[in-house]
Amino acid sequence: MATLDKITKALxxxxxxxxxxxxxxxxxxxxxxxxxxxxxxxxxxxxxALHGGAxxxxxxxxxxxxxxxxxxxxxxxxxxxxxxxxxxxxNPKDTYARALIFKQGSRVAxxxxxxxxxxxxxPIAAMHGHYLTAKAE
Amino acid sequence: xxxxxxxxxxxxMGPTFTEATPHSKKLGIKFVAVDKGSATMSLPYNPxxxxxxxxRVLHGGAVSTLLDQACGLAAIAGFDTPSAxxxxxxxxxxxxxxxxxxxxxxxxxxxxxxxxVAFLRxxxxxxxxxxxxxxxxxxxxxxGPQIMAxxxxxxKGSE
Numbered sequence: 001m002a003t004l005d006k007i008t009k010a011l012x013x014x015x016x017x018x019x020x021x022x023x024x025x026x027x028x029x030x031x032x033x034x035x036x037x038x039x040x041x042x043x044x045x046x047x048x049a050l051h052g053g054a055x056x057x058x059x060x061x062x063x064x065x066x067x068x069x070x071x072x073x074x075x076x077x078x079x080x081x082x083x084x085x086x087x088x089x090x091n092p093k094d095t096y097a098r099a100l101i102f103k104q105g106s107r108v109a110x111x112x113x114x115x116x117x118x119x120x121x122x123p124i125a126a127m128h129g130h131y132l133t134a135k136a137e
Numbered sequence: 138x139x140x141x142x143x144x145x146x147x148x149x150m151g152p153t154f155t156e157a158t159p160h161s162k163k164l165g166i167k168f169v170a171v172d173k174g175s176a177t178m179s180l181p182y183n184p185x186x187x188x189x190x191x192x193r194v195l196h197g198g199a200v201s202t203l204l205d206q207a208c209g210l211a212a213i214a215g216f217d218t219p220s221a222x223x224x225x226x227x228x229x230x231x232x233x234x235x236x237x238x239x240x241x242x243x244x245x246x247x248x249x250x251x252x253x254v255a256f257l258r259x260x261x262x263x264x265x266x267x268x269x270x271x272x273x274x275x276x277x278x279x280x281g282p283q284i285m286a287x288x289x290x291x292x293k294g295s296e
Binding site: 013014015016017018019020039040041042043044045046049050051052053054056057058060061064076078079080081082083084085086089 | 160190196206230231
């Protein structure tokens with residue numbers, strides 16, 4: 001899988017992606033990012049629940065990785081603004097995220113990301129964001 | 138009105154709020170200050186959080202986690218009866234890249250708290266508040282149980 005190799009290599013160079021422990025996988029034909037459960041991603045040890053920041057970090061990396069693929073690896077996109085809705089408690093288990101590029105302009109891309117655990121149709125969080133991308137010529 | 142006792146309890150809770158949170162501890166987020174409806178936290182530069190290996194700039198996710206954590210404490214400090222709370226929505230504008238090597242400071246302010254929902258604004262900067270790295274707007278939901286009631290019970294129990 002050329003796509004998977006390319007994105008795996010790119011993520012290995014990003015220390016923050018390693019800190020969260022995210023890994024790219026292909027589900028069906030779609031590139032998906034998985035964040036296997038680790039204790040260090042917990043935000044509320046009483047419940048317990050994942051940290052909102054870890055979930056948003058996963059989704060931000062998913063957005064950047066998707067844009068990286070679509071611009072054929074021409075530099076990393078820079079975030080302009082993101083908006084995260086937390087929909088359900090992040091249980092202490094593996095979390096998945098998939099990004100969709102809603103619109104790719106010449107400079108700015110609009111990306112939507114969904115994060116889920118057991119069931120894709122029961123998302124734990126949703127994000128949309130704007131990113132400044134390398135000019136795709 | 139925030140009583141001295143209320144603020145003292147917030148200060149007692151502040152350091153544990155970051156240290157007892159595994160993900161904050163992992164990133165290195167530090168408690169700085171708390172007051173009625175406001176909180177300040179810092180994130181010292183940490184190479185493990187780099188988002189762009191060429192520029193060594195921290196990843197946006199690390200900044201959003203810091204802002205989320207600071208808003209969380211400000212929300213607790215904003216409710217009349219402080220309670221555990223969960224993020225409903227977090228919206229962040231990234232104004233510029235964080236300077237490699239600099240500590241990031243996040244200041245969060247709860248400008249309105251109803252019985253169950255807190256509305257917050259926060260700013261992240263590296264020394265000059267007027268030159269922000271990022272700003273955030275967030276809403277938090279009180280999920281209970283009421284933290285201070287619990288603390289009081291614990292203290293009574295240990296006396």
